[in-house]
Amino acid sequence: MSAPNVSSTFPDAIGDRLAGSVTTVGDRDPLWVRTPFTKDTLGAVPACQPADVDEAVANARDVQASWADRPIEDRAAVLQRFADSVLANRSELLDIVQLEAGKSRFDAHVEVLDVVLTADYYARTGPTHLAPTRKSAGVPLLTKAVEHYDPVGVVGLIEPWNYPLTLAISDMLPALLAGNAAVLKPAEATPFCALRAVELLEEAGVPEGLVQVVTGYGDTVGERLVASVDFLTFTGSTATGRAVAATAGEHLVDTSLELGGKNPALVFADADLGDAVRGLVHGSFANAGQLCIAFERIFVERSVYDEFLTRFVDATESLALGADLSFDYDVGSLIAEHQLETVETHVADARERGATVHTGGRRRADVGPLCYEPTVLTDVPDDASVAREETFGPVVTIAPFDDPDAAVERANATDYGLHASVWTDDRARGEAVARRIEAGSVSVNDAYLSMWASTDAPMGGVGDSGIGRRHARHGIEKYTHAQTVTTQRVHPLVPVDALPNDVAAAAATWGVRALRRLRRLDPFERG
Ligand code: NAD
Secondary structure, eight states, X not given: OOOOOHXXXXXXXXXXXXXXXXXXXXXXXXXXXXXXXXXXXXXXXXXXOHHHHHHHHHHHXXXXXXXXXXXXXXXXXXXXHHHXXXXXXXXXXXXXXXXXXXXXXXXHHHHHXXXXXXXXXXXXXXXXXXXXXXXXXXXXXXXXXXXXXXXXXXXXXXXXXXXXXXXXXXXXXXXXXXXXXXXXXXXXXXXXXXXXXHHHHHXXXXXXXXXXXXXXXXXXXXXXXXXXXXXXXXXXXXXXXXXXXXHHHHTTOEEEEEOOOOEEEEEOTTSOHHHHHHHHHHHHHGGGGOXXXXXXXXXXXXXXXXXXXXXXXXXXXXXXXXXXXSSOOSBOOOSOHHHHHHHHHHHHHHHHTTOEEEEOOSBOXXXXXXXXXXXXXXXXXXXXXXXXXXXXXXXXXXXXXXXXXXXXXXXXXXXXXXXXEEEOSOHHHHHHHHHHSOSSEEEESSOSHHHHHOTXXXXXXXXXXXXXXXXXXXXXXXXXXXXXXXXXXXXXXXXOTTSOHHHHHHHHHHHHXXXXXXXXXXXXXXX
């Protein structure tokens, strides 16, 4: 495997230009960014300090009000122009995502398409989601009640490295459409694609300064950002999510937290095994398993277990592992040594406890310094770390089940609850099983792409997988304050001077009884 020619693909000039757009109020130490493909240096961004965060938030706040004053249709048009420009600059963005994150080109391509689809979705639907809405009023005919949505002000986004374009930008787009400014802290390992995407946003018409990027470490820049904004979107590990929630709680900052997972898949005997194998091999090893909604536990009905396992192992072995910028590979590199160590520790622990490694289980330094083979384990005891903790790497465990109820119980035997999938020829049964799985989303007869691409439906986790939702109305409404304006048509709703209080109370009680009766007749009120 030839290593990519990093210096020619990512010239210093690009890195220097992008690093130059980071907000700082003084000279800062460099934070070096290396490509996982070769561990070569791509460039450096400033290791920002808390004062830089304060400056970035203040700058963003200065621009926000005039952006919010523009008609939402104008802001939607900016998002559509941005989507066009992402497609037009697709190849360059793919290079940057791949070089920073070490992923395969196909996995990088998913990010580009996600950003385009999300921009298009919110540009089309955002004006409707945020249109002032007439509500059922407390006193019909007398009262008019309208709900309005105002931007919260400055939204902070703290993002991980695994989907550095999607997570940095797609979660920001609805915030911008709602009339907010944004301050983004990308992961230490992957600042450049976020910076390039922000350039494209500005070219598309986002006013300069509305989106600020602060690069640097989580415990300096991240913590300050949580404390300084009006809403905070965090995507990352559950451990960091807890720390972020504590800081946000102290400062009464509303948050959405998209955290880790230990996602299960259930394969029933009547499933199309070809589809299930193809779907779950992709769903387990996409982005080398460094995907929050990837599958780490597969349960297969015993009568098809042997056949499924054989076909799954064969399909896994046919995946091409590689570390370069071509479309030739299915699985790329891991991000860093610490991620590789977690993977190795989980596999070693499982082996010690008697697990069988059917394929993989090895570093592949010959392919890339951080590459690890897609790995399939069986006979993994429940107390093995790989059975309980998020591995976030190319490792999946497979186990048979006899009783569907027990399989659902095992799927739910985790503190996480992000995503799951169910495979069966009986779609109604699949949907019924899906409803019993404790997870924010479940795909029936698909791994995860159909769920992720359904931008009109919410996505998020329960339990240790997070709080809040992205996508759909939820994904934009969270970036607003709801304001209710009630207007009284005839008479203010106060006791009438001429009536004694006991008579007024009796009249009000009669009124409430009548209202309840009326509302039971009203199909709108009955829903
Ligand atoms: P991480 O928690 O280590 O870091 C995420 C971000 O938080 C980084 O930008 C980091 O600098 C910042 N940070 C670190 N400490 C901080 C602090 N004290 N205060 C504020 N910010 C701080 O996570 P990671 O290793 O970058 O990402 C992998 C994790 O993200 C996995 O657990 C994965 O499941 C999860 N993830 C979840 C989703 C989802 O949608 N649920 C999506 C992608 C990744």
